[in-house]
Amino acid sequence: MERTILATLQCPYTGSAITASGRSGSGSTLDYAVVTTEAGQFPVIAGILRLLTDDLQAPLVDLVERGEHALALKAALEVPFLSSKERMLDGTWRRMTQRWKPGYAALTGPKKSHLYRVLTEPDASFAEVARAAQAESWASWQTYRFSMPPFLPVYPLAHLAAGARRIFDFGCGLGHSAFLMKRLAPGAEVICADYSFTSMYLAKRFIIPEATCICLDGDFPLPFPEGHFDCTFSTDALQYIEPKIGIAREFRRTLAADGTLVLAHLHSRLSGIKAGKPLTPAGYHGLFDGMSRRIYPEDAIVSDYFEDGSLKLDRQFSAAEIDGAHSGISLIAGHDDRVFRRHEGLLDRYVDAMLHPAVNPAYQMNRTNGKAVLQRTVDAPYAVQRDVAGRQLLPNTWAVDGQPLGTKDLLGLRDARKDSLRELVRRLVVVDVPANYL
Numbered sequence: 001m002e003r004t005i006l007a008t009l010q011c012p013y014t015g016s017a018i019t020a021s022g023r024s025g026s027g028s029t030l031d032y033a034v035v036t037t038e039a040g041q042f043p044v045i046a047g048i049l050r051l052l053t054d055d056l057q058a059p060l061v062d063l064v065e066r067g068e069h070a071l072a073l074k075a076a077l078e079v080p081f082l083s084s085k086e087r088m089l090d091g092t093w094r095r096m097t098q099r100w101k102p103g104y105a106a107l108t109g110p111k112k113s114h115l116y117r118v119l120t121e122p123d124a125s126f127a128e129v130a131r132a133a134q135a136e137s138w139a140s141w142q143t144y145r146f147s148m149p150p151f152l153p154v155y156p157l158a159h160l161a162a163g164a165r166r167i168f169d170f171g172c173g174l175g176h177s178a179f180l181m182k183r184l185a186p187g188a189e190v191i192c193a194d195y196s197f198t199s200m201y202l203a204k205r206f207i208i209p210e211a212t213c214i215c216l217d218g219d220f221p222l223p224f225p226e227g228h229f230d231c232t233f234s235t236d237a238l239q240y241i242e243p244k245i246g247i248a249r250e251f252r253r254t255l256a257a258d259g260t261l262v263l264a265h266l267h268s269r270l271s272g273i274k275a276g277k278p279l280t281p282a283g284y285h286g287l288f289d290g291m292s293r294r295i296y297p298e299d300a301i302v303s304d305y306f307e308d309g310s311l312k313l314d315r316q317f318s319a320a321e322i323d324g325a326h327s328g329i330s331l332i333a334g335h336d337d338r339v340f341r342r343h344e345g346l347l348d349r350y351v352d353a354m355l356h357p358a359v360n361p362a363y364q365m366n367r368t369n370g371k372a373v374l375q376r377t378v379d380a381p382y383a384v385q386r387d388v389a390g391r392q393l394l395p396n397t398w399a400v401d402g403q404p405l406g407t408k409d410l411l412g413l414r415d416a417r418k419d420s421l422r423e424l425v426r427r428l429v430v431v432d433v434p435a436n437y438l
Ligand SMILES: C[S@@+](CC[C@H](N)C(=O)[O-])C[C@H]1O[C@@H](n2cnc3c(N)ncnc32)[C@H](O)[C@@H]1O
Pocket: 145, 151, 170, 171, 172, 173, 174, 175, 176, 177, 193, 194, 195, 196, 199, 216, 217, 218, 219, 234, 235, 236, 237, 240, 241, 242
């Protein structure tokens, strides 16, 4: 992490400054270091500032101070796909060993050594790493994230980051949404935050290496000064935060006077979706009292974008329409109403911004009757065919007429026949991915 960024941060627990200890050298970036605040010491591991106050805080600081960087990384990587039985065993093991050998348990829990080996494999792509983790649903969730149904509103909403100088992605997971925003705002500084260190590690290594990654708990105040971000973004995360009013006030405090707050894929309590602790649409609206805000049914946002590349934030939906939005809702807020305008041409802007277009990993090339066909090999919940204005998104099959579909070919297609590439993109048969994703 950049030393200059550290200087802008404040301790989430005390509001005090965060300073790197003398032993962390004098370079402009901190890879492995210890920082100090009024609340104690926190480690920087693999360039990720870890601001959590859990049973690992002290052992990790100790490992970093002793120069045991590989062990510090191994200890910090939590296994994201433990079964509930394994999680219980891990918790018991950690509590027991904590007394006589702090930090030891973090190096030895279930699946830990395997995960560490897989994640630090030097030449692997993200998809290879995910596959090698031997956790099928976790790997599928992450690999197919770019076209999973709950992720689709991110495509139009990411455009609200265009022109931003500083973007914050809260509860970013592996950073898929931050990746899209960075493509559309290439000059912006991006800060990603999530509770999961493993997600932050994968985000930094594979999805958005340019971002500053901070491992933090959204149940506490954010470590940023007032008015810090032009765009604060969060998708599929707020429902997992217990003190929602706390994070809502922090989003508001840290948003610039002309900034935009974008909350995509909020679960509605009226929808019956069980994951997390969702609020009713009125409940989410109430969190942002004092700000200008509107709520949109996610399906409308997705349909508008895939139909004609628009994002119609000037639309107003009735309470009944919003309450009936069972696949999810999005909330947009700002300090005034200027944000509620219509955006056009977003699909083309996405196509223009692509640097690494690829055939969606949900497809496989097959030959039937001598013809090349892309066949979708992944189903719900990772990929679901959907009709928008007579077009099928994620169709079961797509004939490719022998045209080559490597990244270079697709970039060439953009120059020669942009309409053809737009059609592939708008059906999610082609997606832009990080360079080392597949
Ligand atoms: C469903 S995932 C969404 C990830 C990402 N936004 C995406 O759409 O791909 C929810 C994320 O919220 C994070 N999260 C949950 N509780 C959190 C907390 N208290 N503080 C920070 N992040 C949290 C999780 O670690 C997880 O990465």
